Amino acid sequence: MIATYPEQLELQTTEEPEADETLQPLTAISAQVIGSQLVPISFEIVGASSDNPSYNQYAYAAEVLFNNMDPDFVSVAKIPYPSDDGHSKCLDTAAAHGEKSKIVPVITLDGSIKPDVQFDHVSVAMNRYRNWGIDKVLVKPHRLEQAGEAMWIQSTAKLTPILREVGQFDSIGVVVYPERTATTTSIDEDYDRIAEELSVADFGITSFILNAAPYVKLVREMRRREVTTPVLPGIKPFRQYNQIKAIEKAGYPELGDELMHIMPPSPSRSDIMRQSEDLMSYFIGMGFDLVKHLGAPGLHIYTDNNVRAAQRLAQGVQQAVNSL
Numbered sequence: 001m002i003a004t005y006p007e008q009l010e011l012q013t014t015e016e017p018e019a020d021e022t023l024q025p026l027t028a029i030s031a032q033v034i035g036s037q038l039v040p041i042s043f044e045i046v047g048a049s050s051d052n053p054s055y056n057q058y059a060y061a062a063e064v065l066f067n068n069m070d071p072d073f074v075s076v077a078k079i080p081y082p083s084d085d086g087h088s089k090c091l092d093t094a095a096a097h098g099e100k101s102k103i104v105p106v107i108t109l110d111g112s113i114k115p116d117v118q119f120d121h122v123s124v125a126m127n128r129y130r131n132w133g134i135d136k137v138l139v140k141p142h143r144l145e146q147a148g149e150a151m152w153i154q155s156t157a158k159l160t161p162i163l164r165e166v167g168q169f170d171s172i173g174v175v176v177y178p179e180r181t182a183t184t185t186s187i188d189e190d191y192d193r194i195a196e197e198l199s200v201a202d203f204g205i206t207s208f209i210l211n212a213a214p215y216v217k218l219v220r221e222m223r224r225r226e227v228t229t230p231v232l233p234g235i236k237p238f239r240q241y242n243q244i245k246a247i248e249k250a251g252y253p254e255l256g257d258e259l260m261h262i263m264p265p266s267p268s269r270s271d272i273m274r275q276s277e278d279l280m281s282y283f284i285g286m287g288f289d290l291v292k293h294l295g296a297p298g299l300h301i302y303t304d305n306n307v308r309a310a311q312r313l314a315q316g317v318q319q320a321v322n323s324l
Contacts, residue, residue: 039291039321040072040298041314042205042232044106046305047079047090059093061305066098069311072298074098075138075205077106082128091132100133104173107163108140122159126167137163138205140175141197157196171202176231178206178218179253191221198222198229205300208236210244211256212290233290236302237283237309239276258282280309284316292321 045061065074074094082088094103107122129137141156156174164172174197177190198204209215215233222231238244241263248255255263262278290296299317303310 039318040232041069041317042073042075042104042298042300043069043071043307043310043314044075044077044300044302045094045307046303047076047094055093057305058090059097061303061307062094063097064307064311065303066094066102069314071102073102073104073136075104075106075300077108077140079105081125082132086128086131088132091134095133101135103134104136104138105129105134106138106140106175123162123166126163126169130167130169134167135170136172137167137169138173138175139163139197139201141177157193157200160197160200173203173205174198174201176204176206176218178209178214191218191225194218195222195225195227198227198231201229204229204231206231206234208234208253208302210247210253210259212286212294213256214253215290215296216294230297232298232300233296234300234302235283235287235313236304237306237313238279239306239309240272241275241279244279276309280312280316283313284320287313287317288320291317292324 043065045058045065048055048058062074065071076090076094079088079090082091091103091105107125126137139156139160160172160174163169176194176197206215206218212233215231219231222229244255244259244263247253259282262282287299291299299314301310301313
């Protein structure tokens, strides 16, 4: 049985923050390209071919989310392009449990391929997606490691209009990274690149964040650059402190004071159930704050095919918003 929001976390009512017009979503656009529910929520699952051992887990994830959650859409990452005849075992599996119009393939660019060759390759794939029934795609920029330094390939903003023209998709989204994750002269360079990517997209989705601050900063910087594309914050419902500690050691993303406060200095696996409950309460509260106080136009939940945790997070946020 899934606990209600009040059972998971006693909401601390504080003075309402002053309205920040730069963070308010464009309601009409959001309803058209993201969703029209009170709290638009989408999910990402990790796909597989039938030859992959995780195939059953992927099929289970698709079934649970489509049958139980009525998501605005489900993006499917790490899937092969449709075959020459337009067939896709992975997409067919997802479609067996939900509407084709809600299936959104994640397109990851390959920085090792020359841009002109990649454009030709992707154009063929987009035709196959469209013929299969896809009407929305999500573009994920690719990061390269060169000489020990990270850098983003710069073709995402150029590729998006080509995808729109070739695939004739209803809408195209782009994954953005609200925290500095590549070696650049300044963080402003990252924001400039993100602004170019969002300006040619219909909506954006952030990589998963562990506190609201990077999302707030990102949206403000986009508005300062006169980019008004709605952006969904991404959340990943971690269940153990050790998982977050591993992310912290990698330097991305930042934890934030509130999450650091609830995590012990040396997290142990001995009380996994308590860790799971504390973290679920934290992420529900974070999702609530993003939607209710900060004006985020919805949430995107990265499941890693752990759909029960993702489902509980989504329902907790919905219940919290509906109760006020």
